[in-house]
Amino acid sequence: MLQTSPPAPSAASQQIQSPARHHGPSDSDRTLHATLAPLTGGLSPTALTLAYADWLSHLFWAPTQRMDLVNDALRRGTQLAEASIGQTAPWSLIAPQPQDRRFSAPEWREPPFNLMAQGFLLAEQWWHDATTNIRGVSEQNEKIVEFATRQMLDVWAPSNFALTNPEVLRRTVSTEGRNLADGFRNWWEDLLELMAHEPKHDFVVGKDVAVTPGKVVYSNKLIELIQYAPATETVRPEPILIVPAWIMKYYILDLSPHNSLVKYLTEQGYTVFMISWRNPTAADRDVSLEDYRRLGVMAALDTIGAILPDRPVHAVGYCLGGTMLSIAAAAMGRDGDSRLKSITLFAAQTDFTEAGELTLFINESQVAFLEDMMWNRGVLDTTQMSGAFQILRSNDLIWSRLVHEYLMGVRSEPNDLMAWNADATRMPYRMHSEYLRKLFLDNDLAEGRYVVDGRPIALSDIHTPIFVVGTQRDHVAPWRSTFKIHLLADADVTFCLTGGGHNAGIVSPPSPKAHGYQVMTKEADGPYVGPDDWLKQAPHAEGSWWTEWVHWLGTRSGEPVAPPRIGLPDVDPGALPNAPGSYVLQT
Numbered sequence: 001m002l003q004t005s006p007p008a009p010s011a012a013s014q015q016i017q018s019p020a021r022h023h024g025p026s027d028s029d030r031t032l033h034a035t036l037a038p039l040t041g042g043l044s045p046t047a048l049t050l051a052y053a054d055w056l057s058h059l060f061w062a063p064t065q066r067m068d069l070v071n072d073a074l075r076r077g078t079q080l081a082e083a084s085i086g087q088t089a090p091w092s093l094i095a096p097q098p099q100d101r102r103f104s105a106p107e108w109r110e111p112p113f114n115l116m117a118q119g120f121l122l123a124e125q126w127w128h129d130a131t132t133n134i135r136g137v138s139e140q141n142e143k144i145v146e147f148a149t150r151q152m153l154d155v156w157a158p159s160n161f162a163l164t165n166p167e168v169l170r171r172t173v174s175t176e177g178r179n180l181a182d183g184f185r186n187w188w189e190d191l192l193e194l195m196a197h198e199p200k201h202d203f204v205v206g207k208d209v210a211v212t213p214g215k216v217v218y219s220n221k222l223i224e225l226i227q228y229a230p231a232t233e234t235v236r237p238e239p240i241l242i243v244p245a246w247i248m249k250y251y252i253l254d255l256s257p258h259n260s261l262v263k264y265l266t267e268q269g270y271t272v273f274m275i276s277w278r279n280p281t282a283a284d285r286d287v288s289l290e291d292y293r294r295l296g297v298m299a300a301l302d303t304i305g306a307i308l309p310d311r312p313v314h315a316v317g318y319c320l321g322g323t324m325l326s327i328a329a330a331a332m333g334r335d336g337d338s339r340l341k342s343i344t345l346f347a348a349q350t351d352f353t354e355a356g357e358l359t360l361f362i363n364e365s366q367v368a369f370l371e372d373m374m375w376n377r378g379v380l381d382t383t384q385m386s387g388a389f390q391i392l393r394s395n396d397l398i399w400s401r402l403v404h405e406y407l408m409g410v411r412s413e414p415n416d417l418m419a420w421n422a423d424a425t426r427m428p429y430r431m432h433s434e435y436l437r438k439l440f441l442d443n444d445l446a447e448g449r450y451v452v453d454g455r456p457i458a459l460s461d462i463h464t465p466i467f468v469v470g471t472q473r474d475h476v477a478p479w480r481s482t483f484k485i486h487l488l489a490d491a492d493v494t495f496c497l498t499g500g501g502h503n504a505g506i507v508s509p510p511s512p513k514a515h516g517y518q519v520m521t522k523e524a525d526g527p528y529v530g531p532d533d534w535l536k537q538a539p540h541a542e543g544s545w546w547t548e549w550v551h552w553l554g555t556r557s558g559e560p561v562a563p564p565r566i567g568l569p570d571v572d573p574g575a576l577p578n579a580p581g582s583y584v585l586q587t
Helices: 011-016 027-040 045-060 063-085 113-131 139-155 166-174 178-196 261-267 289-307 320-335 356-361 364-377 382-392 394-407 416-422 429-441 531-537 545-554
Strands: 214-219 223-228 240-243 272-277 313-318 340-346 466-471 493-498 517-522
Touching: 027 364, 045 063, 045 139, 045 364, 063 113, 113 139, 139 356, 166 178, 178 394, 214 272, 214 289, 223 289, 240 289, 240 320, 261 272, 261 545, 272 289, 289 313, 289 320, 289 429, 313 320, 320 340, 340 545, 364 429, 466 545, 493 545, 517 531, 517 545
Parallel strands: 240 272, 240 313, 313 340, 340 466, 466 493
Antiparallel strands: 214 223, 223 272, 493 517
């Protein structure tokens, strides 16, 4: 893309400006920040310092509140001391939250371990009270301080140490210490793997996962487009285009045959196309967010139109892919492009004002720090990306794993979802900077400032029916955030809330273990129902939301026809590369 230079300053401005003044970061400053990044886990030390300064200064000028906190600490300490002397029922002082599984084993109900657990939980609760509801502290700084303090406390949970974890002690006795030897071996294997930069592959792409038959029918410098082979004698005339997030490999939606959404859709009589994004390198540092729209969504639609002329498309976007699909759909609505028959968004945000704890990493200081880190490398590396998501769920993804594998000495059974999660991708410098600033920081998409082809777009230009899936325990795209599409699009919106998290809630094939879901439709001209009232009103259904969605697609599809040919008319299908293609194999 063309880069233009700014206009030369006028003579008057040249006289006013100091020749020694620098506008923008210097290379040396950026290098310094990039050097600091590995030491801070990619977090801006300035952002953390300012947050704690905000909290401490306001707490300093609140002597009554400080005294209340001191009295509360003394009261809790007294209660804990009395409980240690007398006979008390388990969890008589405080009990773990339902989602806190660190102390769920029966051994934690016995003394002295129950007392240790309660002491830790009382301290955790006290620090929560001390870091929240301090008058005058900005909301984001309060969240940063509360989150960072909780992370530091979690390190010292009694469940993390062999001598204070009754489960580990019991296993050590029963195995005569073999669990600790096995745990050391597990740790050593992981260290060697980390040093070698060669992760183990229990599930091979194209052999164990991503095995639904298909062909790569188009490619450019950013995507490969896969067309999957039909699995039925007839298919619906409208094809499905899936736009996965480029923050992940596409085969999250084509895992093992038993939980592949792609395979399920082809068996329901749909022609499915999938975008497989290229894994960028430092050479792709200047690839923009607009490139992802133009070379991704729009190039895929153009190719589908050449293979299946005059066929409207059911478009599907997952996570960041859903955000990009929304951008593309809004631009198409503005420009009178009617190629979309329906739009489906899986755990995808269009308004970023309530994007959950991920927004703790998104402020001006943090974005500038990340930009300098990416500027030095050309990409946001996979370690920073996966590290940020693990911190959001440190108890489940970090500490419980360390205890299980290194203290209990038990390796977790590998599964396809875990293998996919470890198969991370990078993010180009320019694209990720624009994504953080335009979407997260400035919320341009929701507020009508996002520009496509030189003109702003508005989500209210989307009049195509929309099916939205949110998941109850989503830490990346909280369902209340995805719910905001009701306020933005001028279309019929069917919202479906299912159990599970950002990934497991979406990969939910029909089975007795399916999460169940709630679903309700708001007509384009119907009254708005807020998320709290929606929870009360939306009917509950058992089973997988996949069946609900396929029914929704079916009511918006034509009568079945003969399957289309695979690939463009002038290309021999036999000469096309087989799925999963080559881009998904890039490391």
